[in-house]
Amino acid sequence: MAIRLLVVDDHKIFRAGIARLMLDEPDICVTGEAADGTAALSLIRSHQYDVVLMDINMGARNGLETLSALRTEYPRLPVVMLSMYVEAHYARLAHKARANAYLSKDIDTDELLRAIRHVADGGIWVTPAFGASAPDSSTPESPHGALTPRERQVMMKIAQGIPLTDIGTELCLSVKTVGTHRSRILEKLGLASNAELVQYAMRERLVD
Template sequence: MLELLVVDEHSIFRIGLKRLLSDEPDMQVTGEASDGASALLSIRSHAHSMVVLDINVKGHSGLETLAAIRAEQPRLPVIMLSMYEGEHYAALALRGGANAYLSKNAEPEEIVRVIREVGRGTYPLPSVAGTVLKQLPHIGSHSSHERLTPREMQVVMKIVKGQSISEIGLSMVLSVKTISTHRTRALGKLGLTSNAQLVQYAVRNGLVD
C-alpha cells in the first residue's frame, strides 16, 4: 500500500486528490499539509511511502521543501505536481531531486499511473520532463532567473506577455501591491530596471519565442 503525503496550500486540491485515490486499492492519502514546515513534521512522524508536493506552497517554497526532504530522506519518492507547465519549472524540480513532474491539468488517469509507477521504482518522466531531462546540463546553468520563486517567475512571464500589473492581479487573485512587490523583487534578482529589459532578458534566455 502506497501511503501518500499530499502537500498543497489549497484544501480543495487536497480533498480532490484524496477522493481521486480513494478508489485505488494500492494507494491511500495518509497525511496532508498546507506548507513546507508541516510537511517536514509529518515526514518525521510518519513513514510515508511518497510525497506529492506542490511547487508553490506556504512558507518555504515547494522547491525549498523538496531540498529539505532530500537532505533528511534522500530516498523518499517525491512527485512535484504543479499548475506550471513550462520546462523551466520541470527543470528546477528534476534538478532538485523530484522523481517526476506533472501539471495539475494532467488527466486523473495519468496522475494515478505516475504515482503507481514511481512507487514501484520505475520513475517515469512525463513528456515535458523527458524533454527537459536531456537538457539539464544546459538549462539555466548560469541564468539569474533560477533564483526567482515560482510566483515571481509567474509574474515575470505575464509581464513579458504584455499584461499590466492590474490585469495580473485579477488573473492571480492578488492585490496590485503584491504583484508590484513580486515584480520589484524579480527585477532586483535579475539586475534589471524595466519591463522592456524583462522582455529582452526573456527572449535572450529562451523563456519566450
C-alpha cells in the same frame, strides 16, 4: 498494503479533491495532508509515507525548497512534483532537485495514478517535459535559470500582472522584500521594468 500518500498543496480544495479521488483506488490512500513545506517536513519526520505528492508553487515554502530539505533527510522517499507550469525549465529544476516525477496539474487522472504507483515501486516517471529536463551542455541556460526559487515565484507573479502588494500577501512577504526580489530579478535578467519582464516571460513561454 496500500500506498500511503502525503499530499502537500496550499489549496485545501485541491487536497480534498486528491483525497476523494483516491477513495476509488484500493491500492492508494491519502494518509496525510500539509498546506506548506514546513508542515510537510514535520509530518514526514513523525509518520510513514510511501509517496509525497507536492505542489511546486506554495507561498510559505515552495516545493523545490521543500524537496531540497527533504532529500537531505530522506534521499529515497519518492516525490511527485505537481505544477501549473508546463515548460521544461521547471521540469529541469525538479529533475536537479531529484524529484521522481514532474507533472502538470492538468494531466489525466490515469496518468497521475500510474505515476504514483510507478514511483512507489522505485521508478522515475518520465513525461515529455520531465524527460527533456536533463541538463544539455550544448544548450545555454536561459537567464532566468540563475534566479532563486523565491525569485522565480515573484517573477511569475509579476509576469501575470499581480501587484507587488498582493504578491507580498500571497507569499507572506513584506512589500519591501518583494521589491528587493523584483530589483534582483530585473538585474539578473538585464531588464529595466515590469513591462520588459512581461515581454521576457512571454518570449520564453513562461506565461501565455
